[in-house]
Amino acid sequence: METTDAYDGLECVDCGARFDPEEGTHRCDDCGGILDPTYDYDAVDLDRETLAARPFDSMWRYEELLPFAREAAVTMDEGATPLVECPDLADELGVGRVLIKDEGRNPTGTFKDRGQTVATTAAVGHGASDVALASAGNAGQAAAAYAGRADLDAHVFLPARAGFTTKAMVNVHGGDLTVVGGRIGDAGAAYEEAVEEHDDWYPVQTFVTPYRHEGKKTMLYEIVEQLDWEVPDAIVYPTGGGVGLVGMHKGATEFRDLGLIDEVPALYAAQATGCAPIVDAFEAGRDVHEPVEHPDTICGGIEIPDPGASPWILEALRESDGGAVATDDDEILDAAIAVAEREGIEMAPTCAAAASGAWELADRGEFDGDETVVLLNTGAGNKEADVLRSHLMGQGI
Ligand SMILES: Cc1ncc(COP(=O)(O)O)c(C=O)c1O
Ligand SMILES: [Zn+2]
Known part of the structure; x- marks a missing residue:
């Protein structure tokens, strides 16, 4: 997996354990805590003028402070919003x-697109074939869109009360949609059960992926x-x-x-x-x-x-x-x-x-x-x- 120069790994926010981004893909192996990408900030050479000289065209214009290069990203030029x-x-x-x-x-x-562009790029870098998540709706739609672009299969679990647009668009992007009766917790439980059964599914779930x-x-x-x-x-x-x-x-x-x-x-x-x-x-x-x-x-x-x-x-x-x-x-x-x-x-x-x-x-x-x-x-x-x-x-x- 190709990472940016300053990106130096993942750190558990609970126990401080560190992981190589190649091996650490989701939660902390030691304690189950959330992983946070860290950087060697001395290796980041950015000033206001450098940034001002770049077109305001995508969140990837800050690539020195992101884990992956813009060139390798699964991106639709998200961000750079007014x-x-x-x-x-x-x-x-x-x-x-x-x-x-x-x-x-x-x-x-x-704004879910900003998360999914990085998480999907990581999924591709880790060689995933499928991504999966439970969501209230918007993140599911975003995941299906980015997965489609990266030629991955998306498995999206939404609660029955998710908005019609998000459900419809998961299908339109070619995602595998499961609508679960109840609320987000019920969709989360169904997702967890399914992930247990499919060890080839790469989670892009909130705070399960570090990205x-x-x-x-x-x-x-x-x-x-x-x-x-x-x-x-x-x-x-x-x-x-x-x-x-x-x-x-x-x-x-x-x-x-x-x-x-x-x-x-x-x-x-x-x-x-x-x-x-x-x-x-x-x-x-x-x-x-x-x-x-x-x-x-x-x-x-x-x-x-x-x-x-x-x-x-x-x-x-x-x-x-x-x-x-x-x-x-x-x-x-x-x-x-x-x-x-x-x-x-x-x-x-x-x-x-x-x-x-x-x-x-x-x-x-x-x-x-x-x-x-x-x-x-x-x-x-x-x-x-x-x-x-x-x-x-x-x-x-
Ligand atoms: C439109 C919108 N705003 C805010 C949120 C909350 O996001 P966060 O997890 O960053 O608190 C969501 C999450 O589904 C959302 O869809
Ligand atoms: Zn830990």
Whole structure:
């Protein structure tokens, strides 16, 4: 497997054991912990001018800080998404600037493409023939798309309540779709059972492959570069498993350690009240979440009752001096509609938790008057137009 110069292996976040990327493919062999790619940062020769001279055309423009070379990547030029100024929202929140990082402009309409491009590249490097995962929907669609491009078979387990678009598109990409009655936990259980039976399936599951958060860290690189190297005061992120949040914290730390920026932005996890294990743990001052027994939110992507990486997520929130906020489904849907009406940007319900979370944080006085606040629109609103439209119907519209 061909790796980039500075990439020097995988490290277990729990026990610190190290693995060669050739042999270490998923979780830690010693303790089962999550593996994190590490780099020899002295071997990374990147400055602001070098980056500015490159076209803003794909997340792979940061290849020195990714495990694999752009040339070898299974890529559709994902990333390099716009950071859209939202003056109306800035007025509403009473802050200097609000910008939306619009991840809806990715090949399959969500930020999941950033994870799958790296994870699929690793799968190819490891000689896999099949990839497999359980997902709330978007990651499954992305996995099927990248697997198709790499000529791999994708086995995708989605809960019955996953959105129609994601289910349909898994099929359209030629994936093997299993729809499981119930919710994400049920899809996860069916997936685990199937993986036991098929030892040739290469998992591209959240935090089972070390490469999904690695791809998502590029969101942070892009945000600061798009802000001309100004670090935003706050980034609000719709948090389920926390892959993107952990990734962005890693990205910020790397840019800081490389001297490209001076500080890391405050990261805020936004969740739905019906499933908010991270918010609960943050508010209670705990280092780890307690599983939510009866999760219930319309926001499927963040209905993750038992996020295994919670210690890492909570550490990122605290280390960055950020926070956590939960809002109700109704407020989240109202926020999606307000953003679409007033700024034109289409946020899916899951993603709009970041907008309604930002509203709530502003009400609590968390921001001061001249702050720059970035909201992550992790996926396109038109993937769940039916959910947004029926919210209007509920209002007689
Ligand atoms: C649109 C969208 N936003 C956010 C998330 C949550 O992602 P993370 O695991 O990074 O918290 C998901 C996960 O399915 C999603 O589909
Ligand atoms: Zn370990």
